[in-house]
Amino acid sequence: MIEVHDLDIRGSLDVQILGGVSVNLETGQTVAAVGGSGAGKTTLGLALLGFVRPGMRRVGGAVRFDGQDMFGLTDAELRRLRRESIAYLPQNPASTLTPTMRIEDLVEERRLAHSKPTEHLLELVHLPCDRTFRRRYPHQLSIGQQQRVAMARAIANEPRLLILDEPTSSIDPTTQRLMLALVERLRDEHGAATLLISHDLASVARMADEVVVLRHGEIVERGAALRVLHSPVDSYSKALVSASPDIAVDQPPLLEDTDEPVPVLKVRGLSAEFNLGRGRGRRTIRAARDVSFVLSAGETLALIGRSGSGKSTIARALVGLHPPEAGDVLLDGVSVPSLLRRRNRSKRAAIQLVPQNPEESFNPRRTVGDGILRSIRQTRGLSGSAATERLAQLLDQVQLDPALARRRPHELSGGEQQRAAIARALAAEPKVLICDEITTALDTIVQGQVVDLLQQIQRDTRISLLFITHDLALAHEFAHRVGVLSEGKLVEIASMAEFVRDPQSAESRELLGAAPSLSRTLVARQHAAAGVPAEAAS
C-alpha cells in the first residue's frame, strides 16, 4: 500500500540522515522501526507523511502511496491524502492538541463524512462523552486524558496508514494498553497499516509483523519480528536486543554485603506539596504524603511510580530545592535542614542530584568542564591545579573524553551529557546520589552503559543510590530494593527479588504487569502462532 523506495535524506553539511532506506507496508501489516537515537527513525516516520523536516532535504528515492509519489503531489493533494488516509501520533501525543480548541472541536476537526460520531470516538478511548466534558479545553484535562483525546483524533478518520512515533515512552501503563488495543482494532476492522517507531522492544514484539533495525540512517537488519527479536544476526541488533531491560529475566544476584547494612539516609514522614498556577485557578497538589524510608551504604533503592506520583518532588525535597511541609531527613543520624541555605557545605555536598535533563542543568554559555570544576571548587574547596587534577580524575571515572569537557553542553550527545552530570555530582564526594529519571531520554544501549557506570561507581565508592524511575524493568536490573509510589504515598517497599516474586499492593501488581518483557512477549506470540491460547502460554 505504501512503499518507501531507496530513500536518501540529508541534513545540513550533507550529513546522512537516511541512506537507501526501503520499507514496504501492506494493508493490515505492522512494521516496526527500531534503533538508537539519531538512527533516523522519526525522519522515516515523517517521510511516510510526505514530509521532510526543515533543515533536511531529500536527495533521492521516493515514497509511494497506492503507487503515487508523495513528493510529486501538490500541497493541496498532499494535505488531502494526509487528512483522509493517514494518522500520525508523535512522541508526546498531548502536544498535538491546540490549546484554544474545545475537546469536541478537536475531535470533530479530524472527522470525515463516514467517520463515527464524536461521542462514539470519545467512548472508544474511554473518555466521558457528556456535554460538559466535550466543551472543556485540553488544559482542563489530565495528561492521560489529553493523550487519549489525541488518540481519538488519530482514529477519527479511520486511517489506512498509522504512524506511531515512540507511542509508549511518555504514557502510563493503562493508557499504553488502550493505545495498543486501538491500533489492533484499526488493523483488524479497517486493514490499517502501521509503522511503529519504538525503542521498547517488548511492545514491538507484541505488535509488529516485521522489524527493520536502523543505525545511522541505514537498515542493518530486517525480517520477521519474531526472528529478528529472537535471534538477531547483525551485531548492532544483537546489542539492541540484549540491552533491552526485561522484567522476566532473572538477574544475577547483586553483590550483597556480608556486613550489617549501615543506614546512611533516613527519611521520616516526608510530606510535600506544590502549587499549580497562581491566583484564582491555583490548586495545591500533595506530591508526597508521609514518605519514610532508609537508605544504607552501598545500596541502591529504586523509587518507581507513574508520572505525577511524586517521585521528583521527593528528590527535590531531599536536596533542599523544595521545602517539605513536614518530615525529617537524617544523614548518618544527624538531621539535615530542609532549606538549602540552612545547610552547611558538608551537608550540601553529601546529598547530590543528577537531574532528569542534563543538558538544561549546565549553563549553555560555559563549557561542561567549567560546570564540573565549579562544583569541585564550591563543594570541596579545591582550586588551581588541585581542582583540574580532580576534574581529570572525575572524567576518567565517568569515562568521558577530556576533550569533550571543553565543549558546551549542547555539543554533547545525551549519554555524554548524562556522564558529565554524574561527574559533577560526584565532584562533591556525596554519600547519597539521587538519580531522577536519568535514563528517560537515552536509548536502551546508552541507558545500559549509564547504569553499568553507576554500578561500577557504587562498587568502588560504596555510595548509596536513590534511583528514581518509571521503568521497572530497568530498575530490576540493578536495584537492591524498590519502593513503589502512588499518588505521593509509598505503598510498598521491599527487596527487588521479593517484590517481583510477590508484589503486595495493587499499584505494584499493575506496574509489574505493564513492565516490558521481551522474552515473555516472544513466547506468547510463538504460542499464539502455534495455536495455543495466550492464557495457556503464560
Added chain:
Amino acid sequence: MTSLAGQEVLAVGRRRARMARVSPMTIALLAVLLAVLFIALFGPMIAPHGKGEVTSLPFDPEVGVVGTDHLGRDVLSRILHGGRPIVIIPVVATALATLIGGVLGIAAAALRRDDVIMRAMDVFAVIPSILVALVLFHRFGAQHWVLALAVIIASIPFTTRYARAAAFPIIHSGYVEQARMIGEIAPTIVVRDVLPNLVRPLFADAGLRFIGAIYLVAAAGFLGFGPPPPSTDWGSMISENIGGAGLNPWATIAPSVFVLLLTIPVNLLADRFAKQVAR
C-alpha cells in the same frame, strides 16, 4: 544520542553555522550605521562652516551642497554640527534605561512577590513618552539631561517587562538550581549564570528602545525643544526649514534622510539580533 562521529559532524556544523550567520546585508547595515555615527560624532570637526555662520540668502539652493536654511546658514555644516545630540542622548539614555530595567527585571523575576515592581511599571507605561518629555521641558527647560531623563522614564517600564520575561526561564532553569545546590550565593549566580545568558536578549531590546529614543529626541527638536540656538539637531532642522520647502527642499530633506539613515539600520540590525537570540 547520535554516535560520536555523527556528533562531531553536528558540532562542527554548528560552529560553522555560527560563523556563516553574518550575512552581507548585515555588514552593509553596519557600514551605514557606522558611517552615520562617525558623521554625527566627528561632524563638527569637518564642517566647512560654523554652526551659526551666515553664508548666503535664506533658502538658497545654489550655495554649498544642499543650499542654505531659513537664516541663510549652510545646511550641510548644520547637519554636521547637529548630529551629536541625536546620537549621544539616545545612546546614554538607552544604556541607562537598559541597566535600570535589567536590574528591576531580574529582581522581579527572582522575587516571589513581583507584583509591586510590575504594577508600578504598568503605571509608568500608560503615560505617553512625549507627554513626559513636554512636562519635564516646561519644568526644567530643554536641556540635554532632561531629554535623556524623558527617554529613560519612557523606556524603563518596557525594558523591565522584557527583562523579567527573559530572566524568568533563566532564573528557574536547571543550571541555576544546580548552582544553588552547590551553595553559590545569589550575587554569584546572577553574575555567572543569569547575566551571560541575558545579555543578548537585552541587547536586542536595547536596539529597539534606541530607535524610540531617537524619535523622541527628534520629535522634541521638531516641537521646538531642541538645543539653544545656534546649536541644533536634525529634528530641529526639519521643523525650522519646513516653511521654505518650496524654495530649498533639501534643507528639510537632508536632515530627514540622516534621521532615517540612523534609525533604519539600527532597527533592522536589532531585528536580526533578536531573531538570533530567539534561535
